[in-house]
Amino acid sequence: MKRPKKDTEESVRVISRRAAMIGGAQLLFAGALVLRMRHLQVAESDQYRLLAEENRVNIRLLPPARGLIQDRNGVILAGNAQNYRVVLIREEALDPRATLERIAQLIPLTEEEIERAMRDISRHRPFVPVTIADRLSWEEVARVAANAPALPGVTPEVGLTRHYPFGEEFAHSVGYVGPVSENDLAALDNPEPVLMIPRFQIGKVGVERELEDSLRGSAGHRRVEVNALGREMRELDRQEGDAGLNVQLTLDRNLQAFTLARLEGESAAVAVMEIPTGNVLALVSAPSFDPNLFVRGISVPDFNALRENDYRPMSNKAVQGAYPPGSTYKMVTALAAFEAGLASPDERVFCPGHMDVAGRRFHCWRRGGHGRMSLIPALSESCDVYFYELAQRVGIDRMYAMAEKLGMGQRFEIPVSAMSTGLNPSREWKRARRGAEWLVGDTVNASIGQGFVLSTPLQLAVMTARLASNREIVPRLLHAIDGVEVPTPEAPPLGLQGTALNLIQRGMSECTNHQRGTAYSSRVVQTDLRMAGKTGTSQVFSITAAERAAGVRRQDQLPWNRRNHALFVCFAPETAPRYAVAVVVEHGGGGSSAAAPIGRDVVLAAQTGGLPPLEAYPQPQRNRIEAMLRELAAKVGPLTGPATTSSRA
Amino acid sequence: MSYLEYNVKITPTGLRKVLHLNWPLVLLLVAVACVGFLMLYSVAGGDLSRWAEPQMKRFAGGLALMFAIAFVPLWFWRSMAGLAYAVSILLLLGVEFFGSLGMGAKRWLELGPIRLQPSEMAKITVILAMAAYYDWLDIRRTSHPFWVLVAVMIVLIPVGLVLRQPDLGTALLILGGGGLVIFFAGVSLWYFGVLVAAAGGLVSAVVASRGTEWQLLKDYQYRRIDSFLDPTLDPLGAGYHINQAMIALGSGGWSGRGFMQGTQSRLNFLPEKHTDFIFTTLAEEFGFVGAISLLVLYLAILVTCVVAALQSQNRFASLLILGVAGNFFLYFAVNMAMVMGLAPVVGVPLPLVSFGGSAMLMILIGFGLVQSACIHRPKERG
The missing domain is CATH 3.40.710.10 (DD-peptidase/beta-lactamase superfamily)
Known part of the structure; x- marks a missing residue:
């Protein structure tokens, strides 16, 4: 079949015309692409650059060390204890369960804890460290560290946790800290980001709560570059936070301890004040409880036992x-x-x-x-x-x-x-x-x-x-903040x-x-x-x-x-009063039978700065008192702070 | 048209064919491929072996194939057009029944050790078939309804089969390539006017059918449309890709953040950074200047092809070249529009740059046909 020349010419003409139409359309489209590119890359570039930066950089908060709470003599009533824990990173551990079972031979780890750790591990991304054991002793951590080659992906870490060395003596007055709750956050208009740190603790009761702003300090931060999965690639910079301020109270640890011991067995409260400063030397409510339980996260039976006790241990009766x-x-x-x-x-x-x-x-x-x-x-x-x-x-x-x-x-x-x-x-x-x-x-x-x-x-x-x-x-009650005395x-x-x-x-x-x-x-x-x-x-x-x-x-x-x-x-003393006590x-x-003897013992202890002197008691009572004081001395334990202060009468 | 119809004397033979190759086109293709190697090296974080090296090997293979095809006389390819089309339809049917699943779609056909993606092949064979069809058809019958219907069926059969896989991006490219050849052949513009009206109706139908039992697209396809219309709607879900892509593009600025300095791709915020979204890495690292440069390279390829097509006095050659070039344009235009947020996310790679063997191979085969048309430039008698 031979194509007539006329047809060929017609074909070329049509194709050229159509090609010109399509070519024009294509150029228009290409022009639109260029305009769009110019819009994105030149006109709005700064905005997108910012978004890219936000993608790339993550800010990780560094929790600040909480301020100490001290008694009038500088004895630490609430401090920060080093808390050793062991964390596991799944992607490095290869077989997490086998690793956990190996760890269980080194440190006490119940079946239940292993299960919980396995759940945590599966819930997080493979590079996220998961805590598998908390509050370990130094020996336990050392044992894990010594076996590190056999435990891939397992690292011992150290953090700070609140510790109340005198336990129940200051449970009501100093109070305790606990993890930030939904309620805590809801009560704040603009919660600080530090509160969002998992397991960050804030004051719940007492001085810990009332002076939270001073004690908390401010968080530091690390800027890290992360990838799309959130994995840290490198640290860009780091700024340590400011530790919380130390707070000194007017309370006297020895008097507080003596008073609480003296109230044993009663549902009672005592307040001791200094005249004329108004310094509260002891603020005791009995029975008390161990605030360290709350820091750790109190168990339900323990909590119910406290709540259902007729003597209301959690109430600060004073x-x-x-x-x-x-x-x-x-x-x-x-x-x-x-x-x-x-x-x-x-x-x-x-x-x-x-x-x-x-x-x-x-x-x-x-x-x-x-x-x-x-x-x-x-x-x-x-x-x-x-x-x-x-x-x-x-x-x-x-x-x-x-x-x-x-x-x-x-x-x-x-x-x-x-x-x-x-x-x-x-x-x-x-x-x-x-x-x-x-x-x-x-x-x-x-x-x-x-x-x-x-x-x-x-x-x-x-x-x-x-x-x-x-x-x-x-x-x-507040004697000094950050070493500066409250007038x-x-x-x-x-x-x-x-x-x-x-x-x-x-x-x-x-x-x-x-x-x-x-x-x-x-x-x-x-x-x-x-x-x-x-x-x-x-x-x-x-x-x-x-x-x-x-x-x-x-x-x-x-x-x-x-x-x-x-x-x-x-x-x-009667003639020149220095101490006022209420029981x-x-x-x-x-x-006269239940409260006055307590008041006498407490006011004597306040005046001497230690145990009441036996000579202060009427002769016929001394045998009985001596036995009681011996018992109390054993409960109070060694007296703390500088040898009884010279400021006492 | 047969061999005898050509004036053989002006057709080069043997090694002299090399001289008649369209060398500017070859150079442009190599240049674009080199941009691709550079970007693949960059998105792998400076690792040559991950993507760049396999891509280079494939490109070398593809280039060799292109030359081989170029040296075969054009009329051979013309006579093979019907067969190639038939084979690709059979393979597409094979996928329908024996295909293997990958990422929710049946696209691959495994024949022993060879993995074929017949939908990619169909892109070329449809253009080839259409060019041959209109070369065969009496030019006066071009706009006759029956012969238009035949042409439309030739295009729609593979489009329908690919849509069933489902692979919207490839189906669109086949439809576009075939449609362009119909357009170039000179079918009356009335048909296209009707088509535009019908397309409008179809879009309304697609939108209206959503959520009903007979909805026309898959849910994920609807979601892609949604996320295209408003990427910020669901920044971590369906809109994530397009948002991150636009951040990468925009953060490149005028001159880019520097080679291998693009945080969006290096830190994996970009999806599919080595395949469909590779243009965003280029734009992030080389900025507006780099992105425009690539666009200019593409347009230069296009212009080279159009010039070659218009120089040719042969209907088959012209239609074939324009078809291949138009298909190539659709590739990069749809891809770029997609990553810039101008088109919904459909799986269309950036030609010769995105990592992937099938698409690149088919593009180079297409340009092999173009080269063959350039070499074997018959002067029709009488």
Whole structure:
């Protein structure tokens, strides 16, 4: 077949025309590609360069070392212990299970732990180090390291973990740290990135929590180049973080330890303050617990045991517990009346064992009555009727004002968790909260620290310190941050009449030192250590008619949780007060029998800076006390810090 | 048309054929391949043996094959067109029934030790068949509906078979190559107008059918379209590739980050960095200048081919050259548009640069045919 020439020419013409059309379209397309390339590579290049950098560079945080917490003498209460652990990298280990089983022959590793490690290993990318054993001893780590050639992919590492060398002694006041929880993060508007570090720990309770910002420090960082899988290729630069600041508290480790040991077996709280600085030397709540358990991650049975304990070990009763102050409140009533000039020291009130007010009969704790009572014996023997009489004269408004002056119903600026305000009741309070008018019976109840009145042990210590000094002393717990002392402001005068206050102080002195005083059996006989105090017994439940019918007469016949709270406040030395102590023994029975002996031992320990001297106790008690002190010394262990400070009286 | 129809005297014989090779085209192909070697060396992190060396060997083999094809007279290839087409259809059917699976698609046919990808082969055989068809067809019947329908069927049969594998990228290239030859042959523009309208309808149908029982594309193909339309929608999923590719391109800037300094490819953020996405590494390391240079090389190849086609007075030769060149254009245009975020991600390699044997071999075979047409330039009588 031969193609005509005309057809060939036509074919060439058509093909040329069509080729020109397609060629034009192709050039247009190529032009579009060039424009797009110019847009990406020239116009928006900076933005893409940035994105490439973000891809490439990862910032890894370096957790900072947490600041130490020290006692007033520099003894470390919360420190950082080296924590040895063993990590495994899957891609280097070849056969992780065989490796784990080999490790199990070197260090204790349960079947369960191996399973958990295997799960962790399979969950992470092959180059991510997985912790297989934590908190190892140096010997254990050394054993693993020595066998390194047989354990490919296994490396010992060292990190820091919080450690509380004195365990339960400071569980409430210093508190503890724990891993950052979802709740912690939710509470923060803009959480610091350091909180996102896996297993990073922050303060949960106590000083650890309240001073978190100072203690935490700031994280350092490493900039590393990573590939698309996140594997680190190399470190670009590294900046170490700033360690947290060291915090020094006013607490005294020896006194704290002695006090906690002294409270053993009780559900009780003690606050010890220094006069006139307000330094809190001991803040003890018993029973306590080991905060190290929480750092490690407490087991469910351990946690339930703490939570279900009737003695509430996790509650910091010294600041969180609000108790009816009982007779320890009588100083407030008396002072309100004498300040207002509504009573005179020589005036006597007859106590027949009860008083009828507004159609109701109010009993004195001594059913038989005290007879004719003036202020000082009324305080020393704790006659209730005397104070019923004063209360009716002075009225709740003046009592409220005096209680406030002495620190009741107040929250103090110290770094502790869950501080209670207690309750200093007033007419307004009752109207607002109870929707009822204040009754004279309420005033009578309040006069002996019953009814609505609630105080914390710390508030009672503040009250005692103020009564002893006539100064507006406030508690001080934080002594120094990063070596810089927090200034101690001089406590301003409280402005009470000297004569009235003197009477109260004498009443307190007779309570402990006069043989009719309720705390006479807890007296101190060594003159320079003598104390003045006041007992209190606050009713939680009345003995019911049914119980009375069943023959229950005495507190110790009642079940524990229905018995009265036992309280005692005191200051010493009597002549130049340096220490104020408040003791509350929950359901302890009576203030003079359960709380006052504790108060005496604690205030003696505070004054000597060590164990109480045997000579301070009355001769007949010494045998018993000596045995007790020996036992306590064994529990407290070696005394810490510089040999008893010269600043002590 | 047979051997006798050509004026044999002006056709070179023996070694003199070498002189009549289109040498500029050969040089351009080698230059592009060298860019490929350089980039493969770079994405392997300076490792020659990983990708660059096998690629060089394949290119050398392919080049030898190209010369062999070039020296065979063009009319032989013309007479083989029907057979080659038939064989490739059979092989595609073979894939359908005996093919081996790879990455979710049946693309390979294993014949003893040889692994064949018949869809790659179809790209060339369809062009060859179409050129031969229009050379055979009376030029006055070009736009006759029946003969247009025949041409369309010749193209659509392999396209349909490749789509079933499924391999959207290759199917598009076959369709494009065949369609271009139909266009060059001079089929009335009305058909193409209707086609554009029909394509619009098809796109609507594809979109509308999504999620129904008879949906026309696979889910992953829909996702590719989604991620093309908005790559930031799912930066770690379907849109990841295109996002990372654009970051690599953009971060190259005017002059690039330097040879072997591209962090996107070196740190493996780029997907398929040695195959379909290799252009992004080039653009990252050599910047706008480097990317434009490669584009200019490609366009030069295209221009060389078009000039050769227009110089030829032979219908078969012209259509064949234009078809091969048009197919080549589709390769790099679709690939570049894809990595720049102008087209959805379909598996189309960057010709002669991406790592891979089949595609390169087919491209070089195609250019072998072009060279054959350049050497055996018949002057039609009468």
